[in-house]
Amino acid sequence: MKRDENRKRSGFTLIELLLAASITAVLSGILVITVVQILGIWSRSGGAVAATGEATRILDQLAQDLDAAVLRPDANSWLVGTVQRDQSGVGDTGMTDADWTGLTKPAGVASLRLGAGDLRIDQLRFGQAGLWLRFFTIEPDANDSATNRSLPRAVAYQIVRRRSGARHAYQLFRSQVRPGGTNSTFSSGYDLLASAYVTPNGSEQHPGNIRRPNARFLLGNHVIDFGARIFVQGAGGATTLAFPFSAEAGQSFVATAGTSSIPGYASRPVVRGWPVTVQVMVRILTEEGARLISNLETGRVAVPAGQSYDSYWWELAEAHSLVQVRTITPRARVP
């Protein structure tokens, strides 16, 4: 009896062990594969959800601003949109920690695909730093004093590539100038092409914020493109596409009855009119996309043989980003 008990306690046979090990290995393998797949899906969907939320938040803010856009039929420039083709040349925001040097989102034609109405807006590219859109609006719930509440203020939307340690981030800023007081919208006037609004000054309360946003005005992360199609009322009352008006080069839209040219962009074409509808787009990288683009720009990932940097940058960007579009109709019309 005792010997039998000892035998029972002596453990597993080799075959049992091998079988158990094999089953465990197979199960572990399946588990690992499943977990990796689930984590991948989780990461991608989580990234997409986060990017969607970011895009929705940006477009909600823009919709609220454009809803209450202030437009008057005079020679001032009330709304200006400029395609920023190349940040190494004209149009650099000059933000203190802005950095468009080295490998970046491609400048020039690689990031310009403006179409002539034949492409959907989510297929367009609005230049290296996207559209620089600025206008006057009335913000209802700004954290201002009572005397500054719900009155016209200048706002600007623009993308800045910022350096943070060894890495870079593409961020969308919504800078604003307070309604009244020193260096305010009221004291600077309503001409967005006047020097007050085009001379960079990143102080938080300065009209130069329209050109150089203060860091406090960050609106969204991983925004690699931002653009708009602007429709005006044509002859006979029909709504027609006014901007972008050509597939090439930087170009601007100005809501004005005047003829001013854009400082710094004098050689680029301009179309003038009064917007009745604005279709806006924002392209946002997922977290994974941001990591991949960062690796490409820092040289950790090599460009595949036979492919140019510019095309590979956009291939990665388009595969790991999402585009949200919204059509907004400013409620006030120019009489």
Next chain:
Amino acid sequence: MHASPDSFSVRRRGFALLLVIVVLGFLVLIVVTLATHLRIEQAVALRRFQVEQARRHALTGLSLAVGQLQREAGSDRQSIAGAPMLGAVAANKTHWVGVWGPDGNTPRWLVSSSDPDQPNPLSLAYAQPVTLVGSASAEVSAGATNDPDQVRVDLIAVTVPAALVPGWSEAGDPVIGRTAYWVGDESGKLPALLRDERSALVGEAPPNPWTALDLSALWGGFDLHATGVQGALAKVVAYGQLGYVDSTAFSAARLRRNFHRVTVVSRSVLSNPAGGGLKQEGQPDGSRAYGTAEAPRYDEQFYIRNPPTGTDPDHLPVALFSVHRANGVVPPSAELSGPRASARLLIAGGINLNTVSDDVTIQRERWRAILSAARTVRFPSGEQRTLSSGELDALASQLTALRFRAAYPDVGKAAFAPFGGVGQFARSGLLQAAIDATMINQGRTALSPDRIDQADLLATLAPILLVRSDTFLVRAYGEARDPFRAESLGEAWCEAVVQRLPDYVDPADDPWAAPVSVDNELLGRRFVVTSFRWLTAADL
């Protein structure tokens, strides 16, 4: 003292239990954290949705307001006045605006109403009132419900078909929200902003009554015409910005006090309220004849140029115009003069003479300011006379609400109805009676060269006087509601300036010509939103 196998086993089981409890506790913590996170995200998303829904309902109110304006006030032959034209009204209905047709019958009120078929909502008690102008906008005591500067209107339910709300089993359609609107009269206010865009365009700088308009009494003696102020005033596009021009004169308290009395956005169509259509540019054939009962052309003609040689150019009224840019396009200069220029011009400002107030101070201040525009009277003889402050005060005091509400049967004006034209106002002799009741002509005979009669004043004032309004301030309210629990989920407010233009609703018809299109016959000239902003409760 060695532990027996049994006690060892018990200790091991205890350890396992502890381990299981720790693991379970950890799992519960994870589940609770996830649930809380999801609940917060859901609450944020729901809140955003509810605010958006409330905003949609506010926009519905705005659309209803613009639609009612178009329907009731698009035609040229309408008169517009505030509720005090009817006599005593509830204080918080003082700033309701009514539209009278050419027959002068019962007005239609430009507010949301819980009973749209009720012909006179002024007489009704509120069913479900909401405040649209309160203590942040106007001179209203905090917490008041029946203040003369306050504006309250009734709510309208926003319903959807029952089939759209799963689980709805009660009678009637579910109420998913409420909306309300009020249409305020900007042309009934005194204009504080006067820019002559036409002059800038065609290089003409005509004399005009606005340059003498004196609003200083409303702003603590501040002179709006002072050098250095005009540049800042020209930048004002919203009433609240007046505070940036001079924070003392336009203090927050004064801005609230004058909210219903001063405007910076009013513009008026050169239309003929008496006969319909647009006014025609004309040349007066005698300065003193202009404005008499025999030449009642105030409603039919306007003047933008100096008169023919032989008349006194300074005597002629030249109003201040603003160019109407249809679709933002500047019309050719040739279209800015000539008989049909009224299709391309708007009066910058324009004052509705039918706006009355039972508050004696307000009524006097208002007419004191209007009369100041004609303070210097130039006579055909070449002489001129400037009315003293005392004379202006005396004259303004005589122009009480009572006189405007009276019947003038000789010219077809009923009691408690507005004037149907500036010509009718002149023929009624109301202004002449006010002059006669003062001492301003004391010691002068009918033949005295400097005797002032109403024609002398109207010669300057008529081009800026109106019997209707073309600019309106609309405030709308929206609320999202839970149809099951009848609870408010979110609120929103918006404000818009709505402008009537010379163009017809249907652009097929020439603004100058009589309407051919049925739409234009019914709806008249087009209203557009020229300014829009969202408000918060703190802005009301």
